[in-house]
Amino acid sequence: SRKIAVLTSGGDAPGMNAAIRSVTRSAIAKGWTVMGVNQGYAGLVAGDYRELAARDVGGLLSKGGTFLGSARCPEFQKEDVREKALRNLNRSGIGALVVIGGNGSQTGGAALNDMGFPTLGVASTIDNDLVGSEITIGVDTALNIALEAIDRLRVTAASHQRGFLIEVMGRKCGYLALMAGIAGGAELVLVPEIDFEPDQIAEAIHDAYRRGKAHAMVVVAEGAKHNAEQLVRYFHDKNTGFELRATILGHVQRGGTPTAYDRLLASRLGAGAVEALDKGISGVVVGMNQGVVSTTPYSEVTGRTKGISPELYQLAHVLSR
Ligand code: ATP
Secondary structure: OOEEEEEEOOOOOOOHHHHHHHHHHHHHHOOOEEEEEOOHHHHHHHOOEEEOOHHHHOOOOOOOOOOOOOOOOHHHHOHHHHHHHHHHHHHOOOOEEEEEEOHHHHHHHHHHHHOOOOEEEEEEOOOOOOOOOOEOEOHHHHHHHHHHHHHHHHHHHHHHOEEEEEEEOOOOOOHHHHHHHHHHOOOEEEOOOOOOOHHHHHHHHHHHHHOOOOOEEEEEEOOOOOOHHHHHHHHOOOOOOOEEEEEEOHHHHOOOOOOHHHHHHHHHHHHHHHHHHHOOOOOEEEEEEOOEEEEEEHHHHOOOOOOOOHHHHHHHHHOOO
């Protein structure tokens, strides 16, 4: 029989719990033992883990966050710290590790795998910046929360001829902003992938005013060249036609109840990770590509970020007329 460990790392994402549950029950179905690691790589280094039984992962599907806890553990970049984690794993008879997380977390997993310990990842981050999965666990829930906020802000904006610059998460990736912009009918979307000058944006907002818009909704990715508050300050003495306000959604986007999509994605990717291990595959990230659960080698995942689709960026622009 086999013994594996599972951890969640980096920013928490709605659906991580469903992924832990799926890894646990899929592995138990094969007769394996599963150890849940507390607080991400910090728990791995401290040897802080316990066995997860099928009942231990009940009642989790509808809960955001991660019941195992997550942590930022910068020390994990040091080889001697990772060696300590490996000694703990070996001493406990654990033969493989599943890492549920985003870019940084998969880089940590790749480093362990390079040291000879079978490790694989499950693609999970609300930013959707991870290569290896067209969509990652948590994105759909975060997007729906951003969308609800945009819808609400538009109601108040239209009543007062206001413009809102709404800052959404996504780190260096504009995916969340772009999707929220299209689905929320934003007048403008500002993403890190596309350069802009504040004056151009002021002019574009003014143009929306001249086209007879009752409101201006500008979705700003957190990684964009200028943030929402800077832009509102800059526009203070510019004529845009609208009274402008900045709203930063921040961590509100993380804590939501996972959507059906995120629960299904997490259930499938978690099971996919166990399937891969069963076939002797490690050193990969398990993701969803063209509707199929598939694996991508760490070497194609780490050190990169996913870009946004130029077609979708164009669509956001055309539909904002
Ligand atoms: P998200 O993007 O959703 O916040 P993430 O996985 O990218 O998630 P990070 O904070 O970048 O989050 O990384 C999580 C953890 O992964 C770090 O705290 C660290 O323990 C580990 N890690 C990151 N980069 C490396 C690296 N180069 N080598 C080893 N470990 C790393």
